[in-house]
Amino acid sequence: MSLKRTLVGIIRSQEGTGDRAKDPEMKTRYYNLSRERAWEEVSSTLKKIPGYKVLHEVASVGEITLERRSGLGRVMDITVSIISVSPVRTAIDIHSASRGSLGDLGANYRNIITLFNSLEKKLSQYRVVE
Template identity: 45%
Template sequence: MSIGRTIVGLWRSREETREHHRDPNLRTRYYREPRDRMVEKVVEVIRGQLRGWHVVHVSRDHGEIVVERRHWLGTRDITITVYHVSPMRSAVDIVSSKRGSFGDLGASYADILAFFQALNRVAQLEQKS
């Protein structure tokens, strides 16, 4: 993580992915999996590979997974949403926000990168053409 990301993290306590983010690491990810299977893979990754992440709630109907991440920097609430794009294609977005008034020193950004790195090991990421 860069020094600039840490400095911005002094006051920013929230990070999210979206379709047209200026940071390529924070763009929506597309996978060649149906939504229901992606929800299961996301839960499997969180429970099996991400230490300190605890699944609070899973809504399979809406494709939302609510996670709590405890860390020495504080507790972060993370919402992962899996969207149905087509029968064999889904998209994943994530929002991470720290509880409290101070920034998170870029920890939310690092959590998003760690999550996608773990998810990419078990799900087929769609390559851009």
């Protein structure tokens, strides 16, 4: 992680992925999977990641809410969105925000990278590179 990311983290306490992100690590991920199949794979993978607690799942909307506590007791809320782009193509976005004031020193950025790395292990064969 770069020094710039840490300095930005002093004042920002949230981070999210999207199509327009400048950082390639923070771009939306696309997969050649139906939404239902992607939901099953993502849901089962997220439940197995140590340190993350699944709080809520809404299959009809395609959102999974997670919680992670840092070593200092700070709580981060993470939302994973599974969006159907076409019948056989799905997009995954992640938004992470820290509770409380001040920044997070890049913890939300690291959460997103960790989650995407875990998902890539299971979904890499379906990944669409754009």
